Amino acid sequence: MALLRKALSFTVLLVAGPGLAAQGVQAPEYQVKAVFLFNFAQFVDWPPQVVPDSQAPLIIGILGHDPFGGILDVTVRGERRGPRPFEVRRYQRVEDIKACDILFISQSENDGLEEILLSLKNQPILTVSDSPRFAERGGMIHLVTERNRIRLKINLRAVQAANLTISSKLLRVAEIVGPTGR
Amino acid sequence: MALRDWPIKQKLTAILLLISFLVLLLTSAAFVTYEVVAFRQTTVKNLSTLGRVIAANSTASLAFANRADAKEILSALRAEPHVVAAALYDKDGRLFSSYPADLPGDSLPAAPGRDGYRFDRGYVIGLEPVAEVGSARLGTLYLKSDMKAVSRTLRLSAAIAAGVMGISLLAAYLLAAVLQRRISQPILALAETARAVSTRQDYSVRAPKLGEDELGLLTDAFNQMLGRIEEQNRDLRKLITELERSNKELEQFAYVASHDLQEPLRMVSSYTQLLERRYGDKLDDKGRTFIAYAVDGATRMQRLINDLLEFSRISTRGKPLQPVDVNRVLGAVRGNLSLAIQEVGALVTNDELPTVMADETQLVQLLQNLIGNAIKFHGGERPQVHVSAQGAATEWIFAVRDNGIGIAPEYFERIFVIFQRLHARGEYPGTGIGLAVCRRIVERHGGRIWVESTPGQGSTFFFALSTRNGEQAP
Amino acid sequence: MTEAIDVRPVEILLVEDNAGDVELAREALRECKLRNNLHAVGDGVEASAFLHRRGSYASRPRPDLIILDLNLPKRDGRDLLREIKEDETLKRIPVVILTSSAAEEDIIRSYSLHANCYVTKPLGLEQFLKVVRSIEDFWFTIVKLPPR
Numbered sequence: 002m003a004l005l006r007k008a009l010s011f012t013v014l015l016v017a018g019p020g021l022a023a024q025g026v027q028a029p030e031y032q033v034k035a036v037f038l039f040n041f042a043q044f045v046d047w048p049p050q051v052v053p054d055s056q057a058p059l060i061i062g063i064l065g066h067d068p069f070g071g072i073l074d075v076t077v078r079g080e081r082r083g084p085r086p087f088e089v090r091r092y093q094r095v096e097d098i099k100a101c102d103i104l105f106i107s108q109s110e111n112d113g114l115e116e117i118l119l120s121l122k123n124q125p126i127l128t129v130s131d132s133p134r135f136a137e138r139g140g141m142i143h144l145v146t147e148r149n150r151i152r153l154k155i156n157l158r159a160v161q162a163a164n165l166t167i168s169s170k171l172l173r174v175a176e177i178v179g180p181t182g183r
Numbered sequence: 184m185a186l187r188d189w190p191i192k193q194k195l196t197a198i199l200l201l202i203s204f205l206v207l208l209l210t211s212a213a214f215v216t217y218e219v220v221a222f223r224q225t226t227v228k229n230l231s232t233l234g235r236v237i238a239a240n241s242t243a244s245l246a247f248a249n250r251a252d253a254k255e256i257l258s259a260l261r262a263e264p265h266v267v268a269a270a271l272y273d274k275d276g277r278l279f280s281s282y283p284a285d286l287p288g289d290s291l292p293a294a295p296g297r298d299g300y301r302f303d304r305g306y307v308i309g310l311e312p313v314a315e316v317g318s319a320r321l322g323t324l325y326l327k328s329d330m331k332a333v334s335r336t337l338r339l340s341a342a343i344a345a346g347v348m349g350i351s352l353l354a355a356y357l358l359a360a361v362l363q364r365r366i367s368q369p370i371l372a373l374a375e376t377a378r379a380v381s382t383r384q385d386y387s388v389r390a391p392k393l394g395e396d397e398l399g400l401l402t403d404a405f406n407q408m409l410g411r412i413e414e415q416n417r418d419l420r421k422l423i424t425e426l427e428r429s430n431k432e433l434e435q436f437a438y439v440a441s442h443d444l445q446e447p448l449r450m451v452s453s454y455t456q457l458l459e460r461r462y463g464d465k466l467d468d469k470g471r472t473f474i475a476y477a478v479d480g481a482t483r484m485q486r487l488i489n490d491l492l493e494f495s496r497i498s499t500r501g502k503p504l505q506p507v508d509v510n511r512v513l514g515a516v517r518g519n520l521s522l523a524i525q526e527v528g529a530l531v532t533n534d535e536l537p538t539v540m541a542d543e544t545q546l547v548q549l550l551q552n553l554i555g556n557a558i559k560f561h562g563g564e565r566p567q568v569h570v571s572a573q574g575a576a577t578e579w580i581f582a583v584r585d586n587g588i589g590i591a592p593e594y595f596e597r598i599f600v601i602f603q604r605l606h607a608r609g610e611y612p613g614t615g616i617g618l619a620v621c622r623r624i625v626e627r628h629g630g631r632i633w634v635e636s637t638p639g640q641g642s643t644f645f646f647a648l649s650t651r652n653g654e655q656a657p
Numbered sequence: 658m659t660e661a662i663d664v665r666p667v668e669i670l671l672v673e674d675n676a677g678d679v680e681l682a683r684e685a686l687r688e689c690k691l692r693n694n695l696h697a698v699g700d701g702v703e704a705s706a707f708l709h710r711r712g713s714y715a716s717r718p719r720p721d722l723i724i725l726d727l728n729l730p731k732r733d734g735r736d737l738l739r740e741i742k743e744d745e746t747l748k749r750i751p752v753v754i755l756t757s758s759a760a761e762e763d764i765i766r767s768y769s770l771h772a773n774c775y776v777t778k779p780l781g782l783e784q785f786l787k788v789v790r791s792i793e794d795f796w797f798t799i800v801k802l803p804p805r
Binding site: 033036039044081082083084151153171 | 240242243244246247248249252315316317318319321
């Protein structure tokens with residue numbers, strides 16, 4: 002069933018794509034994932050030196066094809082994490098990323114994933130994706146859709162390598178995965 | 184029995200106990216109330232602390248829709264047995280997870296209400312916002328705790344308070360019973376003395392003075408009063424003895440005087456008569472008339488002396504007053520006057536007569552004089568005398584009514600004066616002492632006597648005497 | 658054997674200090690049917706002498722009746738009464754107390770001392786005469802006296 006839905010939504014995405022994005026109608030799946038992205042901000046601490054000033058916006062970036070449409074923007078609009086307001090940016094190429102706190106890597110970049118991750122290595126950016134085996138491949142948080150529920154898989158080593166701290170509360174609700182994967 | 188009539192001991196003890204009880208009650212009530220209020224607040228505080236802890240731990244579960252984790256967190260509430268229900272609602276107000284597992288479906292509200300902690304029908308309901316610090320709200324934690332701990336505390340406090348109150352009251356009672364003596368003892372001593380005085384008529388007892396307070400003052404005044412009464416009694420007794428002695432002397436004097444006066448009179452009277460007997464034929468009519476006048480004078484003098492003696496004897500030979508049935512008195516008078524009644528064919532009638540306080544002998548004399556007068560002063564027609572009595576408060580007013588010659592109003596007072604006569608000696612006999620004797624007798628009885636009359640239409644003599652034992656006359 | 662009728666006059670001793678009353682008694686007895694001799698003495702001492710036939714009274718007869726006043730000078734009538742009634746030879750003579758006193762004590766005393774009777778002197782003349790005559794009548798006509 003989930004597969005069908007996934008296929009369906011994928012098809013819709015393919016067909017509607019950017020047009021739909023402009024109109025803002027998206028599948029609930031990405032609504033939830035948008036909320037998750039937004040929520041991750043509350044459970045992650047960035048090292049203080051990378052935060053230019055306390056009021057600096059907390060940037061959520063989307064790398065590659067934007068599956069959210071306008072949902073992510075709607076979700077984070079007007080919200081803050083502490084003093085920091087949220088901001089959504091879209092990137093097409095890794096090199097375009099200057100300042101980003103959370104980066105959602107779209108499934109469209111699945112093939113070049115390892116290189117992307119390599120180039121982002123040790124940067125204090127929280128990488129999130131729903132690409133397959135994201136955590137095993139070096140990503141930090143993998144959003145796994147399973148039986149209508151989105152589970153979390155977290156690669157702690159990758160998180161720690163980036164000098165990020167994830168709250169134990171988040172860790173508790175996620176599956177911790179090693180870098181080599183299964 | 185009204186509070187006023189309780190013995191002093193009981194009153195004092197009761198008052199002390201009542202005050203102690205009220206004080207203890209107020210204190211206990213205040214204490215228990217404070218306990219309960221404080222405990223309620225503690226309960227709420229504890230619950231809110233619990234709520235905040237749980238809420239803080241539930242952020243991730245809610246943020247990432249992890250029901251299993253939420254359930255696990257909520258199940259930790261097992262540790263607090265007073266929490267009967269708990270639930271997590273997501274940020275849209277939908278039920279996300281609940282505790283305990285077997286909770287009936289309708290025990291939880293469909294949507295969370297206002298944040299905060301409040302009391303609701305015997306439960307504490309708490310709604311705690313779930314959010315990471317400084318971040319958007321992720322959902323709401325609902326907690327429901329029973330108040331059994333509070334009621335248990337209340338019952339315990341109340342029981343302790345009651346126990347303490349009971350013991351305190353007992354102690355208060357014992358203390359009161361002992362201390363009230365300070366007040367009641369002098370009062371009771373005084374009351375006892377008063378009772379002793381009144382039952383035994385003994386004015387020599389004195390109340391013991393047990394302090395210098397107002398009761399001591401009262402005791403002093405009381406004793407002083409007793410002393411004065413004793414003194415007055417002594418003086419009265421002396422006076423009575425003195426009067427009795429004086430009375431006796433007077434009686435003796437009167438007797439001796441009248442006796443010694445009679446003797447020479449007898450000589451004068453007898454020899455004047457003897458003179459007439461032996462030498463009467465040697466005298467002419469005039470001479471015989473002279474002798475008659477002399478004899479008459481001496482005879483009258485004899486009678487006057489007798490009357491005076493009788494008059495003085497009303498007081499000196501008066502007996503103490505006792506209940507006397509006047510019907511019987513009237514019977515005796517009828518007997519004594521039977522000859523006179525028969526001679527003129529008089530009719531003596533009477534109503535039912537009461538019993539009065541009197542000297543029986545003197546009462547006979549009184550009625551005899553009045554009825555005798557009524558018969559004597561008849562106006563030619565058959566004398567009719569009627570005796571009646573009417574009750575008025577504590578007196579009986581007697582009336583002796585006749586159909587005789589009557590008395591003119593200007594003489595109403597004079598006739599009661601000794602030796603005052605309204606008629607010449609030839610018209611009606613008598614020395615004029617009868618009514619004076621009547622008045623003296625009535626006055627000795629503490630009453631009064633008067634007359635109402637119309638000349639030619641008879642007279643009514645009234646006199647008032649006290650009822651038996653001061654009772655009310657009907 | 659028929660009894661000799663005693664026709665001698667009766668002897669009456671009157672002990673009375675009031676001369677007026679003595680005269681009245683004499684007047685009363687003068688009119689009596691029975692022959693009588695009235696002997697009058699004025700006081701208790703004389704009376705005693707008369708009864709014991711002492712001194713000038715040696716030849717006097719023994720009285721058949723004594724009429725005695727209580728209030729006497731020298732020796733009180735009550736004393737004399739006691740003497741008479743305690744004397745073996747005199748105590749059978751009837752004693753009539755004739756006195757002006759009506760006092761109860763005197764009556765009681767007199768009877769206690771064994772007076773035979775007690776009479777109060779009346780106030781009027783006629784009554785007085787009647788009383789004396791009655792005494793004489795009673796004691797000598799009705800009553801039986803002991804022999805001499």
